[in-house]
Amino acid sequence: xxxxxxxxxxxxxxxxxxxxxxxxxxxxxxxxxxxxxxxxxxxxxxxxxxxxxxxxxxxxxxxxxxxxxxxxxxxxxxxxxxxxxxxxxxxxxxxxxxxxxxxxxxxxxxxxxx
Amino acid sequence: xxxxxxxxxxxxxxxxxxxxxxxxxxxxxxxxxxxxxxxxxxxxxxxxxxxxxxxxxxxxxxxxxxxxxxxxxxxxxxxxxxxxxxxxxxxxxxxxxxxxxxxxxxxxxxx
Numbered sequence: 113x114x115x116x117x118x119x120x121x122x123x124x125x126x127x128x129x130x131x132x133x134x135x136x137x138x139x140x141x142x143x144x145x146x147x148x149x150x151x152x153x154x155x156x157x158x159x160x161x162x163x164x165x166x167x168x169x170x171x172x173x174x175x176x177x178x179x180x181x182x183x184x185x186x187x188x189x190x191x192x193x194x195x196x197x198x199x200x201x202x203x204x205x206x207x208x209x210x211x212x213x214x215x216x217x218x219x220x221x222x223x224x225x226x
Numbered sequence: 227x228x229x230x231x232x233x234x235x236x237x238x239x240x241x242x243x244x245x246x247x248x249x250x251x252x253x254x255x256x257x258x259x260x261x262x263x264x265x266x267x268x269x270x271x272x273x274x275x276x277x278x279x280x281x282x283x284x285x286x287x288x289x290x291x292x293x294x295x296x297x298x299x300x301x302x303x304x305x306x307x308x309x310x311x312x313x314x315x316x317x318x319x320x321x322x323x324x325x326x327x328x329x330x331x332x333x334x335x336x337x
Binding site for chain 1: 257259261266267268269270271272274276313320323324325326327328329330
């Protein structure tokens, strides 16, 4: 079965550079969520989209932005990167009516800022 | 917002039963999830409770009491591969029903 695809798997950037993370949700899933997980921490909610519209915003820095495109894939854009942005970034998708099935997470993008 | 508490670490023996507790205080509730996460990997969905009571799924069961803001995940017949972090997550009742995660409980299963 198709899963949530994230790219790239690993990314190394220097401070003050920009990064773009991509997420391809499970086909027919209408909701996408982005989470940031630092070492030894729980996933922190960044932002979500429902039917290509931003639906909720969490602890996402102003330096970050995200959007969902007409084909339902989503991109997280990160600018002026800081060392503290080093983390695992997960994208998850679900059906808004299928809450009982939880989220399906992608394998994540490990971002390292040096 | 959501405030979710879980024990940080637990240790149990292979073949035994372990119960991982989760308490939450929420401004909006639309279900509680349990996820399993191995180090460096994505969380995987284990269970979902939205009504009070016990949900059983093979070796894993999850219980919810909404009035007490309390849930537990019960793992039976523990196996070494069950060593992982277990995350309790509360879904809110916003448009897309985002989930807020607890800090996770690291379970170590010993032979």
